[in-house]
Amino acid sequence: MSEEKRTAAVITRLERQKKNKHRINVYLDGEYAFAIHEDVLVKYRLNKGCKLDEADMKELLDAEEKNRAVQYALRYISHRPRTVEEVRRYLLDTGFPASVADETVSGFIKRKYLDDRAYARQWVEERLRLKPRGRHLLRQELQARGIDGEDVEAALAQVEQEDEEAACLSIARKKYGQKRFGSFQEMRNKIGPFLQRKGFPHEIIKKTLETLKNESINQEM
Incomplete structure (x- = not known):
């Protein structure tokens, strides 16, 4: 046994926190030293009487940091679906180092907690159903969320032209269905730019x- 191991601190007490039952306070040689998640405690089989040297404690605290990032990320994705880049940005903004954020995201991808292709497909379906958009704007929205170009195009490939046409007509009717225009040119100048901004x-x-012009003519007959 090395001199460092012979002088290692001894775990004299393990105390579950009152406000967070999943976190454990660790006491070394009778004094509070640090707190870790119960998952880390179980992983390293810590119990009263275990000896920890400086290297052991560094490994434990590194594991705790990674576990904390996982807990933060799990809460973040529990509210609604997220993209890989959204989770990564969230962890970085929260203060985790890039290495921990990247490792957390990689683990989530392997466990299928994050799936950008499925996210993009669902995003397009819901947009067309609830908030109609054209392909151009849908592409921009997905790219802004960090979706890879290949996954974006795969999601947009499912959009049939008929669906996009129906979405365009639906949003135009919803916005201007009750408005009466003096001429087709007035209608075109008003509705055209609006639909362009929606990505059609x-x-x-x-x-x-x-x-819309034909519907307007029929209403007047």
């Missing part, structure tokens, strides 16, 4: 405007 391509906007 020119050909679909043109078709939508023609449909």
